[in-house]
């Protein structure tokens with residue numbers, strides 16, 4: 001096992017430790033929910049473009065690495081705003097984060113399933129509650145892929161999970177392609193995120209891990225390349241603006257029709 005693999009396999013356990021205060025960290029980050037919604041809108045646009053003219057069932061969307069449900073909420077809000085009947089499945093490896101997500105009020109067909117993305121990357125889909133291969137209209141993964149060691153394998157597996165024409169939308173930090181973005185990321189993490197993390201979860205190393213995981217992660221061009229290599233079509237990405245220019249991105253690709 002590589003060093004990266006052993007480190008990433010402990011990530012859901014790290015999230016278990018901070019689950020009860022994670023929503024507080026989210027609330028202290030003013031743009032967090034707005035940015036998730038911007039990426040969720042990209043997913044909704046993709047669904048609209050590929051929706052059959054006479055839909056036979058609600059759209060089926062998976063939020064992989066759903067955590068305490070912030071990204072699931074963003075998806076629910078945008079799907080409802082678009083008037084799209086939907087079935088939402090939040091998937092996460094951390095029981096503690098899922099407990100937080102399940103406690104929230106959900107208006108429609110929303111359920112949560114515990115599964116480890118590293119296992120899914122190996123093609124081990126024998127988890128109760130997960131939709132079958134080829135039956136998912138879109139997969140959203142916010143701040144997840146960076147935490148997974150078998151990224152190429154995971155992306156390829158997700159492609160087979162999607163129906164033909166289905167969309168993959170990744171919402172992720174990636175700073176490797178820009179010296180400015182790397183400097184901004186380091187300043188913001190050590191100046192703001194780590195100190196706030198010390199207040200909300202003083203014993204956890206997770207916010208220091210966050211800094212390192214982003215610094216070590218693929219550049220946006222590399223991640224797009226992985227998506228192409230995993231068989232996605234129409235792959236593209238867009239960076240957010242403001243201080244997150246070149247830091248936070250939305251990546252989109254489609255399973256070939």
Ligand SMILES: C[S@@+](CC[C@H](N)C(=O)[O-])C[C@H]1O[C@@H](n2cnc3c(N)ncnc32)[C@H](O)[C@@H]1O
Pocket residue numbers: 008011012015016036064065066067068069070071091092093094097115116117118141142143144147148
């Ligand atoms: C930074 S949180 C993001 C949560 C949510 N998507 C959001 O936007 O607020 C990352 C989530 O990914 C989950 N995660 C990390 N590695 C995972 C893995 N191998 N399998 C499943 N979930 C994983 C963690 O448990 C955590 O809940």
